[in-house]
Amino acid sequence: MRGIDRISELVSGGFTLARRLWIIGLALLGAITVGGLLAWQRARHYERLFHLVRLDPLGLAAFGNDPPKPARIVFFGDSRAAAWPAPAGFAIVNRGVPGHTSAQARLRYQLHVSPLKPELVIVQVGVNDLTALAVFADDSDAIIQTTIANLGEIVNQARADGSRVMLTTIFPLGPNGFERLDPATAQIQTAIERVNQAIQAMAAPDVVIFDSAAILADESGYVAERYRDDILHINLAGYRALNEALSKALAELIQD
Structure with a gap:
């Protein structure tokens, strides 16, 4: 048995x-x-x-051919700007184009923003420059410095138009488990931090720094899980968190 x-x-x-x-x-x-x-x-x-x-390198067809109307506030930049909803109580014209780099944004500023004669331009751009490090890792310093220079030129164009600028720091990445295995992810994240340091240094009487990265990041430095959509983009909860702080900032900047 x-x-x-x-x-x-x-x-x-x-x-x-x-x-x-x-x-x-x-x-x-x-x-x-x-x-x-x-x-x-x-x-x-x-x-x-x-x-x-x-x-369409400059996104010339992105906003149609209608004559531009003056706008008090403009969102400007890449897909992160394009997806950014206006906070409640504020009318904001959006001039974000998905996929654009800081160079493309700089080149199209006078086409898409200057004719609107905005009082304030909110800028979120640069991450598409830095994701290129996944392919051009050896050109890291040049890409970072070019991104910083383009952001500075966008600020100068706004100044020339008599507009104030709210320069937002670049959102950090939000990698999933597979992308964390890619060594380029950490390199891009480090580059974002370097450009954000330069953005902070651009603060001036006519340039307000809005630290979107600090609002979205968790203790790891990446976008918090509750705000992630994919490695580059945030979800509606992330934009709600940004707009909670943005509403307060705009209330102080924009006087009726």
Whole structure:
């Protein structure tokens, strides 16, 4: 009987081990599938932006051909600016273009912002410059310095128009588990921190610094989980957190 019991235990144990191996295998297959889908979606997104930039480098067709109307406040920059909803109680014209770098923003400023004659321009741009470090890692210093210079030139163009500037720090990244394995993620994050230090140094009587990075980041320095949409973008909760602080800042800056 003991022999039969022993055989039963071994068979049962074998089935249990096989079941566990199946579960582990299915879990790995699921993770690989999800990772592949995310990578494919991201690749398609960047391919679309790449071709869009080739077809319309400055986003000339982004806002139609209607004659511009004066606007008191303008959001300006990349996709992060484009997705930024106006805080309650403030009418803001949005001139953000997804995929744009600081160089593209600088070149289109007089086309998209100057004709609006804004009292205040809120600028969020630069992350698309710095994500290029994933490909041009050896050009880190040059890319960082060019980004800083372009931001300074945008400020100068606003000054020439008589506009005040709210220069927002660049949102940090919000990597998922797969992207944390990419060494470029940490390099890009470090570059964002360096540019944000330069942004802080641009504070002046006509340049207000809005530290969006500090609002969104957790203790790791990356965008907090509750605010993440993907590695580059934040969700509506993130924008609500930004607008809570932005509303107070605008109330002090914009006088009726």
